[in-house]
Amino acid sequence: MRKIMISILILAGILSLAACSSGKASGEKKQIKIGATAGPYSDQIKESIKPLLEKEGYSVKIVEFNDYIQPNKALDEGDIDVNVYQNPRYLEQFNKDHEMDLVYLYAVPSAPIAIYSEKHTKLSDVKAGVKVTLPNDPVNMARSLQMMEQYGWIKLNPKIDATTVSEKDIIENNLNLNIVPLEAGQLPRSLGDSDFAFINGNFALASGLKLDESVAIEKTPDHYLVGVAIKKEDKDKPFVAALQSAYHSKEFLEYTNEKLVGFVKPSYQTELEAKK
Incomplete structure (x- = not known):
């Protein structure tokens, strides 16, 4: 009987390790740290994007910044997973100046200069x-x-x-x-x-x-719209797809129309409105 119990415990341990290994191999990430400058882009995440991600089982932490340098450094060093504060022209120049390989994915509703x-x-x-x-x-x-x-x-x-x-x-x-x-x-x-x-x-x-x-x-032309940036190697990870679904959702469009009057909408939102 004792040998049977030991065998069962060993088997349970093996299955547990296999499950953990499988989770790691799939690249699934259920905790997301999003960096943004304090103000409208941080508020968008806090008030609309975060709740949408939490419905999908994600834990979201928002890290606020007060300058245009630290959010990219934090992203490159892995202190955050995503940042939302810059336009693609700025990121392109930042990558060149700092020898980084960060990627701009898509625009978000942007407040113009x-x-x-x-x-x-x-x-x-x-x-x-x-x-x-x-x-x-x-x-x-x-x-x-x-x-x-x-x-x-x-x-x-x-x-x-x-x-x-x-x-x-x-x-x-x-x-x-x-x-x-x-x-x-x-x-x-x-x-x-x-x-x-x-x-x-x-x-x-x-x-x-x-x-x-x-x-x-x-x-504001499209190339000056603020957008979502990530590390290049994270492009195909599930949390990136979940984040995109949240930004492209009808719920976020409704939030934009209610709370972000005067902001420049990205094309995916104007296209979504046109389908109504």
């Missing part, structure tokens, strides 16, 4: 010598400078790639604007010291600014 001011209410208020602040990272600086050119404030060197222009590529500044690049997260806090500030939507909304209170809003 907008111009804010505590001193002016319209673009025509611009005068000679006024102070204009804008993000100092290459991609968002280029976006802001392109907006300034569209408004007739400056002229950029046409021989330079429009996506990589900097303040050094301004060939005409007839108003002698005082153009000051700052770290993106600092722009809302320094708003009172500038005449006009180009502020990324996530930092603007996180600081209490509203899109409908801005002086002007960017017409």
